[in-house]
Amino acid sequence: MGRLGTYLTGLAIDGFISGSSQLEAALRFDLTFAEVEAEILELGFWPARYQRNRQSITCEGQLDLLRNTAAVIGCGGLGGYVIEELARLGVGRIVAIDPDVFEEHNLNRQLLATLGNLGEYKVTAAARRVRGINPVVVLVPHRTAFSAENGRELLAGATVVVDGLDNIATRVELIGICGELGIPLVHGAIAGWYGQVATQVTGDGISRLLSCAEAGGRGAETLLGNPPFTPAVVASLQVAEACKAILAQGKTASGRMQTLNRLEMEFEEIRL
């Protein structure tokens, strides 16, 4: 065991190392918070912030989360909650993509929108939020719209992609690019009291789930709007899917889509 390992072992209490001890170690050994966290987990100890992750995620799994990257496309209703949960979960790198600034009509549902940051880029607010939650997480902000032209470059290095887009046409492009790159994609979409979640792993394209019966169709959200409770629940389901995709644990919603009806509290499963 090296000097850092010996030092950390001396600071562990019941297998946990506090955030202040982690910071002290980073300063003493001139390392980043994330580098110290990796060493803590490699030693089989737990950063104290993850005490309640521990019963659901192994120490090795927590290290996997730290070493992997999730790309979040869209930082609005779904994306805001997705980024929040990925940061608290401990995913080491989050690539956040959104061209927009916060507007007043975002305040009803977008976790990252506040009275104080109206007019600010959503990805800038996301980076600040993540820094305030978990210092090991690096959020890479992209103030741009995801497209067929920039998509491959933006997704390079991502372990998993989470769909927080607000339109169907770009989603279809995202599905195609993720399939081409072989990166798992966790799709989510919302409208009113209703939502849906599906996970695409290589070779089981989910574009059929977003195809319209008639050309030029529009999503129900244009008529139903987006109340606050639907993005929160759909985003949480997406983060659970992304977590499983990174950890190769459990059973993802691959090959099927879960639809949610919050008005009548119903779930339906649609097979691809």
Add this chain to the structure above:
Amino acid sequence: MQVTVKLFASFRTGRAPIELCEYPDGATVADVVADKGIPAGEISIMLVDSCHVNLDRILADGEILAIFPLLGGG
């Protein structure tokens, strides 16, 4: 012939969520959609007995047709 029509999410507004309906032989999914007053441009998934179908699918007696709206918000 009789077809069970199941509607989901916003398509239930002002319509029965599940209904046994009478249609002439040869009726298609498009005929049911028109009968229910659902704009085809708002439909995403259509299933007959859990298999994906298109608007031109001819229905048979006793089948169950399920129709889901297109969701695109985020």
